[in-house]
Amino acid sequence: MDISSAGLRVLRQIAESGSFTAAAVRLGYTQSAVSRQAAALERSAGAALFERRPDGVRLTPAGLTLLRHARAILDSLAAAERDLTGAVPRSEPVRLGAFLSAGAALVPDALVRLAAAEPQITVTTSEGTTPSLIRALRAGSIDLAVLTSRPPHRPSDGESPRLHIETLMDTELAVAAPSTGDFAGRSTVHIDELADAAWIATPSSRSEPLLGVWPGLPGRPRVAHSARDWLTKLQLVARGFGVTSVPTRLAPVLPPGVSLLHVEGAPPEARRVLVARLPGCPTPAVAAVTRALAASA
Incomplete structure (x- = not known):
């Protein structure tokens, strides 16, 4: 499964925002870019990750599973960036x-x-x-x-x-x-x-x-x-x-x-x-x- 960190950030933002449009605004992307990232994620995962509903977008069980791993991966990447830059958390x-x-x-x-x-x-x-x-x-x-x-x-x-x-x-x-x-x-x-x-x-x-x-x-x-x-x-x-x-x-x-x-x-x-x-x-x-x-x- 080949998924980029950008794709994982899009997944996380869609889960938080509840819509592709709101996710695009918060990420500074166009809605079409978010839609392309979502489609690429689903192709890579080989499963439907998003459920389109009248009140917005929700993650499917497969989407929630990937989100759980995405949180850990993105946290690890942030920790790696701190280590590489020598930033020491003071709090x-x-x-x-x-x-x-x-x-x-x-x-x-x-x-x-x-x-x-x-x-x-x-x-x-x-x-x-x-x-x-x-x-x-x-x-x-x-x-x-x-x-x-x-x-x-x-x-x-x-x-x-x-x-x-x-x-x-x-x-x-x-x-x-x-x-x-x-x-x-x-x-x-x-x-x-x-x-x-x-x-x-x-x-x-x-x-x-x-x-x-x-x-x-x-x-x-x-x-x-x-x-x-x-x-x-x-x-x-x-x-x-x-x-x-x-x-x-x-x-x-x-x-x-x-x-x-x-x-x-x-x-x-x-x-x-x-x-x-x-x-x-x-x-x-x-x-x-x-x-x-x-x-x-």
């Missing part, structure tokens, strides 16, 4: 991915704890949705991921081998509303009052649901503003342009002018915060980051 690196609100409320505190206890560990962070972070874990682009799930808390994906997952905390959703106007001085809101509200929500896709609108809201929600950035969403709320659903763990970082309202007349919306990694024994650095996240949670 223990850990690549941490986290879903959007965890980056505001959980990760910074964990990094402070880690810096005090394990100063030799260097953490780089990236944000993403839970589906995209799982793909990045599978692809070997990150070492650890903070994920979120909703009941009944099924396994994060159906791939094998199963990810190693630990629960950090359980939390509930609430509604972030302007502190002035209709919601001034209140700590609760009835679900019926939210039916006609202007919502500030994160854009959705086939695999990633609309975030920011209260789940199970009666009728079709009126989304007035669409934004992924939490600071943008909460500043729009503070200035009276709408409401958005938030995990209660964000309460300490809410900006002035925003109140947290608990929703009545509807079942509580529980969310679980998880930390995930690939199966097997973690490195001491990954284990230390996991402990810091658990302590912060």
Whole structure:
């Protein structure tokens, strides 16, 4: 089997991105170049490596097998480059991915704890949705991921081998509303009052649901503003342009002018915060980051 390191990097990026188009953008290639690399990989492997689906591209069992070896090969090549150049690592690196609100409320505190206890560990962070972070874990682009799930808390994906997952905390959703106007001085809101509200929500896709609108809201929600950035969403709320659903763990970082309202007349919306990694024994650095996240949670 004759496979280049470039082909293995394309395989890893397709697994992480979930599409040929996104992989091409991240690698700086044209989409046709990525498609040619994918076809060459399949010819060399003698098996179908990619499954084209309505929600994107997923690796077949053969593709996942090759990906597992690709991670080891690419890591070895990176280590060889360091040895040849005489670069001596001065720290223990850990690549941490986290879903959007965890980056505001959980990760910074964990990094402070880690810096005090394990100063030799260097953490780089990236944000993403839970589906995209799982793909990045599978692809070997990150070492650890903070994920979120909703009941009944099924396994994060159906791939094998199963990810190693630990629960950090359980939390509930609430509604972030302007502190002035209709919601001034209140700590609760009835679900019926939210039916006609202007919502500030994160854009959705086939695999990633609309975030920011209260789940199970009666009728079709009126989304007035669409934004992924939490600071943008909460500043729009503070200035009276709408409401958005938030995990209660964000309460300490809410900006002035925003109140947290608990929703009545509807079942509580529980969310679980998880930390995930690939199966097997973690490195001491990954284990230390996991402990810091658990302590912060």
